[in-house]
Amino acid sequence: MYSVGAMSNYEVKSSTSNKELDDVYRLLHPIIQSALVEKGFLRATEPQKLAIPKILSGRNVLIIAPTGSGKTEAAVLPVLSMLKWGMDKGEFAIRYIHSLRHTTEGVE
DSSP, X not given: OOOOOOGGGOOOOOHHHHTTSOGGGGGSXXXXXXXXXXXXXXXOOHHHHHHHHXXXXXXXXXXXXXXXXXXXXXXXXXXXXHHHHHHHHTOOOOXXXXXXXXXXXXXX
């Protein structure tokens, strides 16, 4: 189970601690990087390595990978980074589309 805290609860740590992160994670907003370091998520999965740079560049991405391979993080982390950068400038807008069919399978 994952736990998510408010972004404002994370201090931006020195870039020294963020040097432990995979290169693709270093593309993300410093607050997201700090949260990843704090939670011990230092290594990106293959779907994350492929998707995060494309999403950050503004491209539409369809991620198809096995369960547990980090698809959700691959999509959400760059979106959260873009949100935070937008908030820093006083402007932001996000549209995230997710299939609920798979998420709700087995729910009665």
